[in-house]
Amino acid sequence: MPELPEVQTITMDLDELTTGRTILEVAVIYDRIVASETSRFSQLLIGAAIKKVSRLGKWILFNLNGPAGPTFLLTHLKMTGQFVLGPWSMADSWPPHIQAAFLLDPPLAAGPALLYYDIRKFGRLRAFDSAELATFLTELKLGPDPLTVLPEEFHRRVTAKKGRLKGVLLDQTIVAGFGNIYVDESLFAARLSPLRSASSLTRAETGRLLIEARRIFVTAIRERGSTTSNYHGLKGGGTYQLQHQVYGRAGNSCPVCGAVITRFIVGGRSTHICLICQGGKQ
């Protein structure tokens, strides 16, 4: 579910709430949620103190001080993953959809346990030491963050690809953080068609796209993300969905020109554009 602004919101809340606390116990309720070596998962995390929580694209990285040195918990929420605070439960008595749990010390007011909740169970948790983390990140090949990438590098990376602009922006190795909502919103704001060949973009066009995407990301972070079906941060949902111009607005009128917003499929993903403002389906 979450894209850059939602993951940023979750990360900032996790950092504020969990930094300085120690993991006393680990419970893995749904085994497949752990994608690193299962036997080492709890071993690496139990007794580790949380130093910092940061975002890498749409990934969340917990930096820990483990009993045997630096340890890392790397997570991806995919479509429906959430972190929530709550009570620690006995084995077999966890509430529905809780897939893993971490008992924290000292406990938080909202509960002693950091719970990983995931309805569709697409999300994954991985525990690493420093060397394993480095290897994993190298293989991931995440591109730079859209909030900090230099315009020249953004232009170079986007135009190096032959594919359609929307698909290129969703490719996390080009730039890491866009998802379906913010691609549609950014392309509308920059007046670019999702079907444009990425390599055909001029320097002025990629510059405009980056400025608009950044403005949208920054505003959405301030609004604590977009809440549609089931995104829910540690402190509730966001409100940026109220500012969506095209996403989820098929059949409504374009806020700029008044034409009807069209929905169609690009690369298997639901896509929303104003045919007038964005130059049609080309």
Next chain:
DNA sequence: CCGGTCACCTGAGTGC
């Protein structure tokens, strides 16, 4: 290299 499709999972919404 590129696009299309499916798999991974569950629940919400819609139409009959």
Next chain:
DNA sequence: TGCACTCAGGTGACCG
């Protein structure tokens, strides 16, 4: 109420 069907903010594997 029940049932069938579509859709969902992500990613990776596979195929032509």
